[in-house]
Amino acid sequence: MKYRFTWILLTIFPGCIPFTLAAESDEQEGFRVSKTKEEWKSVLTPGQYRVLREEGTEHPHTSALLHEKRDGIFICAACKTPLFSSLTKYKSGTGWPSYYAPINQTNVGTKVDRQMWSKRTEVHCAVCGGHLGHVFRDGPKSTGLRYCINGVAMKFTPKPKNEIEQAVPTVRRKDIKN
Numbered sequence: 001m002k003y004r005f006t007w008i009l010l011t012i013f014p015g016c017i018p019f020t021l022a023a024e025s026d027e028q029e030g031f032r033v034s035k036t037k038e039e040w041k042s043v044l045t046p047g048q049y050r051v052l053r054e055e056g057t058e059h060p061h062t063s064a065l066l067h068e069k070r071d072g073i074f075i076c077a078a079c080k081t082p083l084f085s086s087l088t089k090y091k092s093g094t095g096w097p098s099y100y101a102p103i104n105q106t107n108v109g110t111k112v113d114r115q116m117w118s119k120r121t122e123v124h125c126a127v128c129g130g131h132l133g134h135v136f137r138d139g140p141k142s143t144g145l146r147y148c149i150n151g152v153a154m155k156f157t158p159k160p161k162n163e164i165e166q167a168v169p170t171v172r173r174k175d176i177k178n
């Protein structure tokens with residue numbers, strides 16, 4: 001059905017060719033942690049599976065992590081990779097946990113997402129490929145970015161501020177590829 005829709009689009013709008021092909025070639029493979037569909041289903045809750053493995057979106061204002069104000073690390077719910085920290089979490093008012101930078105540039109990956117008739121930048125765990133959310137360019141000053149993340153895709157580990165290893169505030173806008 002997806003392909004039939006693509007071909008209809010190509011027939012009607014030949015100009016769609018570059019972005020359609022780009023979207024399909026953005027599929028990433030070869031993540032360090034890899035499991036079959038059934039294996040993921042056995043270790044994730046249905047809600048986690050829908051977001052992490054099927055690129056679903058949780059309903060806004062439903063994640064307890066939205067109101068998490070303690071110091072600590074937000075890790076991938078699927079493979080436990082550290083993704084974000086309390087140091088860059090801020091209240092965006094969107095209903096999803098929001099951060100202005102990831103914990104580092106190697107644990108969080110991005111790809112172009114052209115679903116929903118608009119170009120967005122998808123954010124995923126760089127270790128297992130689990131979908132996390134999207135990043136937008138309307139964040140606070142330090143990076144100007146807003147990582148809009150599904151809370152169900154993460155777990156929170158409290159940690160004293162001085163033990164949060166990464167010097168996240170030093171992440172600059174130009175260091176982040178999206």
Ligand SMILES: [Zn+2]
Nearest residue numbers: 076079125128
């Ligand atoms: Zn992961």
